[in-house]
Amino acid sequence: MMNGLKKEQALLEAVQSAETAAIRLRQYAAAELTGRQSATSVSGEAKDITSVEFTTEGWLSLLLPAMLPKRADGDRSRFLAGLLRNAIRREYQETLPPKFRTCVLVYEHIYDISRSHRFIDHDNLELKHCQDVLEAAFLVNDTSSLCSAFQCSHHGENDSTRIWILTPEQFPEWLKCYPECWKNGTEIMQQ
Known part of the structure; x- marks a missing residue:
């Protein structure tokens, strides 16, 4: 019996060691690779x-x-935050990014229709690492008195996340222009 427990413990330690190595490799890749290489390393299917x-x-x-990953997957969210940080650096090499004193952050979660029929509850998605990158680049502060958040989910061609940074005045217009981002999900839930 004890021998079986030791084998199980050794196997769990090996899995943990492999996971740690994979996380370090992703972090290294995010820090070293730029452009298409680092983005496609998230998923071979990312177009x-x-x-x-x-x-x-x-x-x-x-x-x-x-x-965006579930809350328990902090390493993947740090990796995606690295991709986001690199994209912002590429876009704003020559100029400073705009700063928003007040804003609405819209998190548009897009699910590949061919792979997923279930939406993840918004409160289970990890936003913090990406939001910290957004605050550093674009926001004066992400306190709730200056920054509101809106999340919506819908099906699309590929798994992806689009984040919109809007002024409070732009948000109602965004809702009118992009009803497919939020209205269809509501209708699916009512069925």
């Missing part, structure tokens, strides 16, 4: 790279080529 852009409406949009 979009991490990007930062202003839309034609003048709204700031950031795209991650993966879903």
Whole structure:
């Protein structure tokens, strides 16, 4: 009996060691690789790279080529935060990024329709690491008195997360322009 417990303990330690090595490799890759290489290392199926852009409406949009992880997966969220940080650095090499005193952060969680039919509860998704990167780059402060958050989920072609940084005045217009981001999820829940 004791021999079986030792084997189980050794196996668990080996798995933990392998996981730690994989995490360190991801962190190293996030720090060393730029552009398409680091973005596609999140998932071989990721077709979009991490990007930062202003839309034609003048709204700031950031795209991650993966879903934000569940809260228990802090290492993956730090890796995605690294991708986001690198994309912001690439976009703003020559200029300073805009700073928002007040804002609404919209987290648009996009689920690959071919792979997932279930949405993860928003309160189970890890936002902190990415939000810390956003605060450092774009926000005066992310205190709740200056920064509101809105989350929505819907199906799309690939797993991804789009983060919108809007002024409070822009948010109602965003809701009107992108009802497919939030309305369909509500309708699915009512069925």
